[in-house]
Amino acid sequence: MTANKSQSAGGLPPMPDDISLAPEKKPFNWRKWIFVAVGLGIFALFYNIDQFPDAVDTAGKHFTLSKQGQMAMGLFLLAGLWWVFEVVPIGVVSIMIGVMQALFSIRNPDDALKDFLSPAVWFIFGSVVLGMAFTKSGLTQRLAYRILQIVGERTSMILLGVFVCIAFMTHFMAHTAVAAAMFPLLVAIHQLYTDRDEPTKFGKALFIGMAWVAGAGSICTFLGAARGVAAVGFYKEATGLDVAFFELSKYMLPVGWVMVFLLWGLIMLIFKPEKSRIENLRERVGRLSSQQGSMSKKEWYVLAVTLMVVGLFMAKSFVPALATVSRPGIILVSTMLFFLGGVLNVNDLEEIPWNIVLLFGGAMSIGYCLIQTGAAQWIAVHWLSMFKAAPWLVFLLSIAFLVLMLTNFIMNVAAIAICLPVALIMGNYLGVSPQVILFSSLVTAGMPFNLLIGAAPNAIAYESRQFTTGQFFTYGWLANIILMAVLTITILVVWPLLGMPILTK
Numbered sequence: 163m164t165a166n167k168s169q170s171a172g173g174l175p176p177m178p179d180d181i182s183l184a185p186e187k188k189p190f191n192w193r194k195w196i197f198v199a200v201g202l203g204i205f206a207l208f209y210n211i212d213q214f215p216d217a218v219d220t221a222g223k224h225f226t227l228s229k230q231g232q233m234a235m236g237l238f239l240l241a242g243l244w245w246v247f248e249v250v251p252i253g254v255v256s257i258m259i260g261v262m263q264a265l266f267s268i269r270n271p272d273d274a275l276k277d278f279l280s281p282a283v284w285f286i287f288g289s290v291v292l293g294m295a296f297t298k299s300g301l302t303q304r305l306a307y308r309i310l311q312i313v314g315e316r317t318s319m320i321l322l323g324v325f326v327c328i329a330f331m332t333h334f335m336a337h338t339a340v341a342a343a344m345f346p347l348l349v350a351i352h353q354l355y356t357d358r359d360e361p362t363k364f365g366k367a368l369f370i371g372m373a374w375v376a377g378a379g380s381i382c383t384f385l386g387a388a389r390g391v392a393a394v395g396f397y398k399e400a401t402g403l404d405v406a407f408f409e410l411s412k413y414m415l416p417v418g419w420v421m422v423f424l425l426w427g428l429i430m431l432i433f434k435p436e437k438s439r440i441e442n443l444r445e446r447v448g449r450l451s452s453q454q455g456s457m458s459k460k461e462w463y464v465l466a467v468t469l470m471v472v473g474l475f476m477a478k479s480f481v482p483a484l485a486t487v488s489r490p491g492i493i494l495v496s497t498m499l500f501f502l503g504g505v506l507n508v509n510d511l512e513e514i515p516w517n518i519v520l521l522f523g524g525a526m527s528i529g530y531c532l533i534q535t536g537a538a539q540w541i542a543v544h545w546l547s548m549f550k551a552a553p554w555l556v557f558l559l560s561i562a563f564l565v566l567m568l569t570n571f572i573m574n575v576a577a578i579a580i581c582l583p584v585a586l587i588m589g590n591y592l593g594v595s596p597q598v599i600l601f602s603s604l605v606t607a608g609m610p611f612n613l614l615i616g617a618a619p620n621a622i623a624y625e626s627r628q629f630t631t632g633q634f635f636t637y638g639w640l641a642n643i644i645l646m647a648v649l650t651i652t653i654l655v656v657w658p659l660l661g662m663p664i665l666t667k
Contacts, residue, residue: 208236256524278523288493293342329379341619365628525615529572611638
C-alpha cells in the first residue's frame with residue numbers, strides 16, 4: 163500500500179492512494195426484479211381477468227368465484243413466488259399480503275391485519291421462546307452432548323438419532339414446540355461439526371430433516387398437532403362416526419415411522435455430509451460435558467416448566483375441564499414463567515426471529531383470505547370434480563394430493579375443512595369408505611414439504627440459514643413423491659390388513 167508523502171490538513175495522517183471513500187457499487191440484481199415483475203404481473207392478470215367459470219360438485223351445486231376470490235388467488239400466487247425466490251425478506255412479503263388486501267379491498271383491513279396476531283402466531287412465538295430458554299439455561303448443550311455420546315461419531319447415525327428423537331417427541335407434544343426446543347440443540351451439534359459460518363451439506367441435512375420428520379412424527383397421535391382433533395370433529399359432524407385416540411395411532415404409526423426412515427435415506431442421498439465421521443467427537447463431547455458439571459437451578463427450572471407444558475398438552479385430550487384451554491395460552495404461560503424466573507430478560511426479546519413470526523402472520527392472513535372469499539372452496543370443488551369418474555384409488559390420491567398442496571399455503575386444519583366435506587360426498591358416490599378418505603387426508607396434511615409457511619417447523623429450520631427457500635421448495639418434491647408412494651401402498655396393503663374398510667360397495 164502506497165501512502166501520500168504530504169501531510170493532510172490539520173496534521174492528520176496521510177490518506178493511502180488505494181483507498182476510496184466512495185460507496186461500493188453493487189451489480190444490478192436482474193433476477194430479483196424479474197421475479198418482482200412476474201409476481202405483480204400474475205396479480206394484475208387475476209385482477210383484470212373476466213369471471214372464472216363456476217365450480218360444480220357432484221350434486222350439481224354451483225360455486226361462483228367472486229372478484230375478491232380472484233384477487234385472493236392472484237395474491238396467493240404472488241406471495242408464493244416471492245417467498246420461494248426470496249425477492250425480499252420473507253417477513254416483508256408477509257406484510258405485503260396484509261397491505262394488498264387492504265389496498266385492493268379484498269378483505270376488510272381489520273380482518274386482513276388482525277390475522278398477524280392470531281392464536282396460531284402466538285403459539286409460534288411461545289414455541290420460539292421455549293427454544294430460547296433451553297439455550298440460555300444451558301440445557302440445549304447438555305442434551306446435545308448426551309445424544310452425541312449415544313449415537314457416536316458417524317454423521318449418518320447422528321442424523322438418524324436426531325430424527326428418531328424428534329419424531330418420538332412429536333408423539334407427545336406439538337411439533338412446533340419440538341422444533342423450537344430442538345433447533346438450538348441442532349445448532350450446537352452443527353458447531354461441533356464445523357467452526358465455519360457457511361452452510362454445509364450436514365447443516366442442510368440436519369435442519370431440513372428436522373422440519374420433515376417433525377411432520378412425519380406428528381401424524382401418529384392427536385398430541386402432535388391440532389389438525390387431528392379438528393379433522394375428526396369435521397368427520398364426526400359429516401358422518402356421525404368418531405375416531406378414538408388409539409385408533410388414530412393404530413393406522414397412522416406405520417405411515418409416520420416408515421416416512422421417518424425413508425426421509426432419513428433421502429436426506430443422506432441428496433445431502434450426503436462432507437465428513438463421514440466427526441473425528442474424536444466422543445472425547446470432545448465428554449470433555450465439554452464434564453466442564454458443564456451438574457445441572458444448574460436454571461436448567462431444572464426450564465425442564466420443570468417444559469414438562470408442565472407437555473403435561474397440560476397431553477391432559478387436554480383426556481381431562482374435560484382442560485378441553486377449552488387453548489394451546490397458545492398454555493405455551494404463553496411458559497413464556498411468562500421464563501421471564502419471571504430470570505431465565506430470560508427483556509434484552510432477549512431482541513433475539514426473537516421476528517422474520518419467522520411475521521411469516522406466519524402472513525400465512526394466517528392469506529389462508530383466511532382464501533377461505534373467506536370462497537377461493538379455497540372453489541379450488542377444491544374444481545379439482546375434485548375432475549376425478550368424479552376416476553377409479554377409486556385415483557380419486558383417493560387426488561384428495562390426498564390436493565390437501566398436500568393446500569396445506570403448503572394455508573393452515574392444514576383449514577385445508578382439511580375445505581376438502582373433507584366435498585370429498586366425503588363424492589366418496590359416497592364412488593363407494594369409497596369415509597374412514598380411508600379421512601386418514602388419507604390426515605397423512606398428507608401433516609407433511610407440507612415445499613414451503614416454509616406450510617408448517618412451523620419448516621420456518622424454524624429456515625432460521626438456521628443453512629438452506630434457501632428455493633432449495634427447500636425444490637427438494638420437497640422428492641419427499642412428496644415418496645409420501646404419495648407410501649400412501650398408495652398403505653391404502654392398498656397396510657390399512658386393509660389392520661382392518662380399515664376401504665370400499666363400501
